[in-house]
Amino acid sequence: xxxxxxxxxxxxxxxxxxxxxxxxxxxxxxxxxxxxxxxxxxxxxxxxxxxxxxxxxxxxxxxxxxxxxxxxxxxxxxxxxxxxxxxxxxxxxxxxxxxxxxxxxxxxxxxxxxxxxxxxxxxxxxxxxxxxxxxxxxxxxxxxxxxxxxxxxxxxxxxxx
Amino acid sequence: xxxxxxxxxxxxxxxxxxxxxxxxxxxxxxxxxxxxxxxxxxxxxxxxxxxxxxxxxxxxxxxxxxxxxxxxxxxxxxxxxxxxxxxxxxxxxxxxxxxxxxxxxxxxxxxxxxxxxxxxxxxxxxxxxxxxxxxxxxxxxxxxxxxxxxxxxxxxxxxxxxxxxxxxxxxxxxxxxxxxxxxxxxxxxxxxxxxxxxxxxxxxxxxxxxxxxxxxxxxxxxxxxxxxxxxxxxxxxxxxxxxxxxxxxxxxxxxxxxxxxxxxxxxxxxxxxxxxxxxxxxxxxxxxxxxxxxxxxxxxxxxxxxxxxxxxxxxxxxxxxxxxxxxxxxxx
Numbered sequence: 138x139x140x141x142x143x144x145x146x147x148x149x150x151x152x153x154x155x156x157x158x159x160x161x162x163x164x165x166x167x168x169x170x171x172x173x174x175x176x177x178x179x180x181x182x183x184x185x186x187x188x189x190x191x192x193x194x195x196x197x198x199x200x201x202x203x204x205x206x207x208x209x210x211x212x213x214x215x216x217x218x219x220x221x222x223x224x225x226x227x228x229x230x231x232x233x234x235x236x237x238x239x240x241x242x243x244x245x246x247x248x249x250x251x252x253x254x255x256x257x258x259x260x261x262x263x264x265x266x267x268x269x270x271x272x273x274x275x276x277x278x279x280x281x282x283x284x285x286x287x288x289x290x291x292x293x294x295x296x297x298x
Numbered sequence: 299x300x301x302x303x304x305x306x307x308x309x310x311x312x313x314x315x316x317x318x319x320x321x322x323x324x325x326x327x328x329x330x331x332x333x334x335x336x337x338x339x340x341x342x343x344x345x346x347x348x349x350x351x352x353x354x355x356x357x358x359x360x361x362x363x364x365x366x367x368x369x370x371x372x373x374x375x376x377x378x379x380x381x382x383x384x385x386x387x388x389x390x391x392x393x394x395x396x397x398x399x400x401x402x403x404x405x406x407x408x409x410x411x412x413x414x415x416x417x418x419x420x421x422x423x424x425x426x427x428x429x430x431x432x433x434x435x436x437x438x439x440x441x442x443x444x445x446x447x448x449x450x451x452x453x454x455x456x457x458x459x460x461x462x463x464x465x466x467x468x469x470x471x472x473x474x475x476x477x478x479x480x481x482x483x484x485x486x487x488x489x490x491x492x493x494x495x496x497x498x499x500x501x502x503x504x505x506x507x508x509x510x511x512x513x514x515x516x517x518x519x520x521x522x523x524x525x526x527x528x529x530x531x532x533x534x535x536x537x538x539x540x541x542x543x544x545x546x547x548x549x550x551x552x553x554x555x556x557x558x559x560x561x562x563x564x565x566x567x568x569x570x571x572x573x574x575x576x577x578x579x580x581x582x583x584x585x586x587x588x589x590x591x592x593x594x595x596x597x598x599x600x601x602x603x604x605x606x607x608x609x610x611x612x613x614x615x616x617x618x619x620x621x622x623x624x625x626x627x628x629x630x
Contacts, residue, residue: 194408238629243332
């Protein structure tokens with residue numbers, strides 16, 4: 138009985154930990170577009186988010202230019218997003234972006250805070266960004282989610298402090 | 299006169315673009331315009347030629363990405379504006395303006411884009427990223443400049459298709475207009491057609507096909523090329539190989555290189571890289587040559603490189619001098 142109780146406590150603790158934060162202190166990330174945006178018209182999938190942030194896909198299906206926004210290269214959410222979606226750390230992408238610059242393509246616009254992402258996305262036509270899922274508010278809507286290194290369309294279970 | 303016209307129009311464009319921007323401005327055609335460029339300067343103490351110091355080039359990049367599906371890109375290069383060598387002292391008479399690239403893109407979708415104008419022939423990774431601040435060495439592998447046309451005037455269809463956690467990319471192109479002006483040391487090609495297919499993931503791998511006529515020797519060639527870049531731990535490994543065939547499927551020239559860039563962080567030299575490269579090259583008219591290169595490159599900033607290298611090998615090719623070379627390159 139005593140062992141069963143200890144196992145229950147351990148299992149509950151692990152489950153709770155999973156609810157609040159992903160592994161290794163990682164956050165649940167929401168990929169967001171403006172609140173008024175018709176999500177179906179974007180035809181956004183887990184695969185083409187990668188193309189958008191490598192600036193290989195420049196337009197939404199209806200011809201509006203995509204305006205992706207990044208957090209600063211040292212921001213923990215940027216590092217988590219970059220590893221999951223682009224498969225590398227921001228500092229490892231310098232050569233790629235220098236090469237793109239040489240061909241006239243600039244990297245996504247970069248801002249310093251999640252509030253700045255919210256403002257940019259809500260006020261810029263065609264914008265897409267990402268924030269901690271707990272920072273979601275009425276100005277934006279989530280289109281994709283990142284948790285435990287996985288990108289998905291389904292909202293994961295998460296809780297906020 | 300032509301140079302003066304290009305210079306004046308470039309300055310006029312710059313002045314237009316530098317107008318003050320006010321917060322309440324209405325959208326303007328110049329929104330989405332970007333100007334940048336790159337430059338490099340270096341010193342060659344060559345085995346086969348007099349020592350030479352030069353400002354190698356100043357290149358201006360002009361981009362326009364409006365709110366439509368159209369975009370524009372241009373690169374104007376001021377080649378060899380100032381140089382000095384042991385025999386001739388200061389000189390600048392070889393300098394010249396060169397329109398490296400000038401094209402319009404139209405985006406139908408991410409899978410289908412149309413490009414019309416002058417663009418870099420997309421059959422070699424080095425050729426597509428040949429700017430000095432983007433490459434580890436001052437010299438360019440012979441195989442990437444002496445076997446095929448480096449630029450094409452024509453049309454290209456290109457796009458990217460997501461595949462697993464990477465992207466498959468393609469470029470199919472054809473020459474529509476022959477080069478109107480050939481530099482003194484440039485090989486002339488006509489009837490250029492080709493395609494490139496690449497996959498970008500943790501590694502980049504590409505294969506290209508090209509057909510063309512080399513005007514000076516009046517022969518048709520087909521060429522296949524392979525290229526890759528990958529990272530093993532922190533070391534960058536890259537290489538390319540090209541093989542040309544004539545119309546009788548006989549060897550029409552070939553070349554390859556393999557290069558590594560090893561970070562020297564463990565030796566306490568942060569942002570220094572040890573570079574090694576081996577090259578082979580042969581053309582029916584000039585014969586075979588080999589090159590080896592060892593050197594060190596310091597990435598001072600992400601956009602600035604200082605390169606020191608020593609090159610040896612067989613065959614005298616002025617495009618790839620043997621000896622000691624150093625250069626500084628920056629993007630701006």
